[in-house]
Amino acid sequence: MQRTSTVLLLLGISSSGCASDSGASGPAAGASRPGAHGTMDAGGATRPAGTGADAADNDAHSGAVSPSGSAGAAARDGAAGVGDGLTGDAGPRHQSDASESGGADIPTADSGRGSPTPGDAGAVRSGGPWKVMMLGDSITGSTCYPQLVSKGLIAQGHTNFQFVGTQKSQQSCSATQVLTEGHGGYGVTYLPKDNARTKCAKSACGTYAELQAWAAEKPEIVLMHYGTNDVWDGQSTASILEAYASVIAEFRKQQPNVTFFVSKISKLNPSGCQSCVAGASALAAALDETWASNHSLPNSPVSVIDSFGSAFDPNNAADTADGVHPTQAGAQKIATVAVAAVIAENYF
Numbered sequence: 648m649q650r651t652s653t654v655l656l657l658l659g660i661s662s663s664g665c666a667s668d669s670g671a672s673g674p675a676a677g678a679s680r681p682g683a684h685g686t687m688d689a690g691g692a693t694r695p696a697g698t699g700a701d702a703a704d705n706d707a708h709s710g711a712v713s714p715s716g717s718a719g720a721a722a723r724d725g726a727a728g729v730g731d732g733l734t735g736d737a738g739p740r741h742q743s744d745a746s747e748s749g750g751a752d753i754p755t756a757d758s759g760r761g762s763p764t765p766g767d768a769g770a771v772r773s774g775g776p777w778k779v780m781m782l783g784d785s786i787t788g789s790t791c792y793p794q795l796v797s798k799g800l801i802a803q804g805h806t807n808f809q810f811v812g813t814q815k816s817q818q819s820c821s822a823t824q825v826l827t828e829g830h831g832g833y834g835v836t837y838l839p840k841d842n843a844r845t846k847c848a849k850s851a852c853g854t855y856a857e858l859q860a861w862a863a864e865k866p867e868i869v870l871m872h873y874g875t876n877d878v879w880d881g882q883s884t885a886s887i888l889e890a891y892a893s894v895i896a897e898f899r900k901q902q903p904n905v906t907f908f909v910s911k912i913s914k915l916n917p918s919g920c921q922s923c924v925a926g927a928s929a930l931a932a933a934l935d936e937t938w939a940s941n942h943s944l945p946n947s948p949v950s951v952i953d954s955f956g957s958a959f960d961p962n963n964a965a966d967t968a969d970g971v972h973p974t975q976a977g978a979q980k981i982a983t984v985a986v987a988a989v990i991a992e993n994y995f
Contacts, residue, residue, distance in 0.1 A: 913955060
């Protein structure tokens with residue numbers, strides 16, 4: 648039976664973390680880390696992206712295309728050709744904004760949802776393509792991951808979807824560009840309302856107001872890969888899981904039938920972060936089916952995607968240049984797991 652509740656795929660990863668507030672578990676002293684808005688030294692100073700010796704690295708991990716075109720995530724990933732976002736892998740789109748959605752190539756006459764079908768929880772959905780949001784940090788905003796998810800779904804005949812978001816992917820991935828809510832440098836633990844974690848050494852780390860704005864887009868499918876910056880910053884597993892629950896609750900306010908696929912973040916092993924390997928492993932172990940079941944509702948179930956257990960290897964130069972951000976080959980390994988999870992639930 649096709650499930651008719653909406654979907655939020657929470658994929659919990661981010662490109663580069665803010666410095667730990669406590670200073671206890673972050674990068675080693677003196678180490679600099681790439682961020683969405685520049686490279687931040689251990690002392691807390693931030694240098695603008697694309698300036699100085701770190702220009703190439705900063706551009707490669709920011710959510711935007713380098714003005715000089717010198718680096719960028721696509722260049723580091725070694726992908727060839729930039730998609731223009733005008734045509735998909737399966738043909739022309741049927742509405743004007745689909746050209747930038749990077750999602751489905753959906754026939755106008757029959758989208759596959761013209762006849763609403765009761766879902767597992769008894770909900771009824773209207774016709775039209777499923778609204779998909781990819782939500783996260785730089786893994787979502789600055790790598791090929793979201794584009795390859797879209798491409799993978801379409802390649803397997805699942806085309807009844809359209810990506811939504813305010814950010815447009817700019818990576819060269821031999822795939823159509825997509826809209827996302829991928830924000831480099833953001834941490835999921837900055838998003839909850841009345842969150843005590845308010846200090847941010849960069850120009851932006853994520854806010855409750857932004858979370859509200861994302862939820863107000865009322866996506867039916869959101870792929871959220873969030874938590875890498877938080878692990879990198881030394882945030883506790885409990886605080887990250889609590890933030891996941893807050894994100895779920897916020898989206899439910901706008902879309903009560905939303906279904907969540909919460910991803911275990913992919914492995915990371917950046918230089919200077921002694922706690923990252925253990926932190927990601929602990930988070931993956933805690934984010935299990937029991938946690939998912941405890942946070943599920945009859946009309947808004949929660950499932951887990953094991954991106955941590957994917958073939959992505961942070962120590963393999965073919966998968967990543969910095970131990971965190973996947974190349975196109977690395978992104979494909981993460982995308983494959985996400986695509987399989989969505990298809991298994993019989994959406995689209």
